[in-house]
Amino acid sequence: MLPVDGERLGAGGGGAKRGGGKPEPPPPGGTAKQRRDLRCHRSRCLVLLPAMSSATAPVRDPPRYLRTGSPDNWRGGGDGYRGLPRAATHRALAPGLPGFPPPRYHRDPRSRAEAEAIEKELLEDYRFGRQQLIEIWGHACAMAVTKAFPLPSLPRRQPTVLVVCGPAQNGAIGLVCARHLRIFDYEPTIFYPKRSPDPLYRDFTTQCEKMDIPFLSYLPTEVQLINDAYNAVVDAVLGAEAEASEGREPCAAILATLKHVRIPIVSLDVPSGWDVEAGSSGGISPDVLVSLSAPKQCARRFLGRQHFVAGRFLPYDVQKKFELNPPEYPGTECVVALAAPRE
DSSP states (O other): OOOOSSTTOTTSGGGOBSTTSSBOOOOTTOOHHHHHHHHHHHTTOSSOOOOOOTTTSOOOOOOGGGOOSSHHHHSOOSSSGGGOOHHHHHHHHOTTSTTSOOOOOSSOOBOHHHHHHHHHIIIIISOOOHHHHHHHHHHHHHHHHHHHSOGGGOSSSSOEEEEEEOSSHHHHHHHHHHHHHHHTTOEEEEEOSSOOOOHHHHHHHHHHHHTTOOEESSOOSSHHHHHHHOSEEEEESOOTTOSGGGGSTTHHHHHHHHTTOOSOEEEESSOTTOBTTTBOSSOOOOSEEEEESSOBGGGGGOOSSEEEEEOTTSOHHHHHHTTOOOOOOOTTOSOEEEOOOOO
16 A cells, blocks of 8 residues: 555655654645556556656656567656656556556557468467467467356356367367366367367367367258357467468368358457458358457458457567567466457
8 A cells, every 4th residue: 555644754745854843744634646546556557657847858768568569669758658648558557457448459460471481480489389378379369258248147047159170280279268268167069070180289179078078970061050049159260371271171061160150250360261361251250359469460350259369378479579569468368359450
């Protein structure tokens, strides 16, 4: 708690001694600095911002999560960092709090080549394991599902979710997502028609089976059966790495079915059937998009109701190298909802 009495005012303006006597009592309500800091504290800002003019403010770098653009832009005038007024700085420091708009991504979305370069950097230079990355992403996707569709808000009595997985990495992320949804008291069902022979992916399948998550032997072609049985569908069929698989079975039949479902669809990283850079070309229309690490260029075409990004785990030097400038993640969250892009 901030000091508002005279016990710790020796270093401030209200604690100077006069003639060796008792400390001068503070004015009613504390000093001006204390009242200002207390107002900042009550406004639930993440840090206390001293109100300094550009003439008296020391030239120093702001915290890492406020740095955008070149270092010249780090040292701005005004009363806040980045040359913003204090109110704007407060909004930058307090995303997700009541009264503050959702954060925006400060950098253009990633191309396919940039997304591959980021993943290569994590795997080779930072020694992330592929299984580790899939686990991080799958957990973040499950968290996004819980935020988009909290248990009390589901329209059906049973919290059922259908997770449709493809044969590549995005399908493995879907398996991890389903496992975490089961831990979060949802009732996922997995459709995984073309299982990968990769031992890593087989491990994820075994984990789901050991947790008694059911696997469908076929996907109903009658869409109404899916609409009646589930609250939402998680689309983990094709990801950023998939190009030629769209026209092949079983992916083509899956996409043909998902295009006609009426319940919400949550797409992981790239909606199935979309080009990573150009966007939709007759693919599905998801209600929720979860971008992994950073939004891809196709996210510009996303018109659904919620867009999450799961990139908090990225090391700061990776963010700086690729100029990601991610939004601030509130509290200990691993995903954050983004505002709709500006055209």
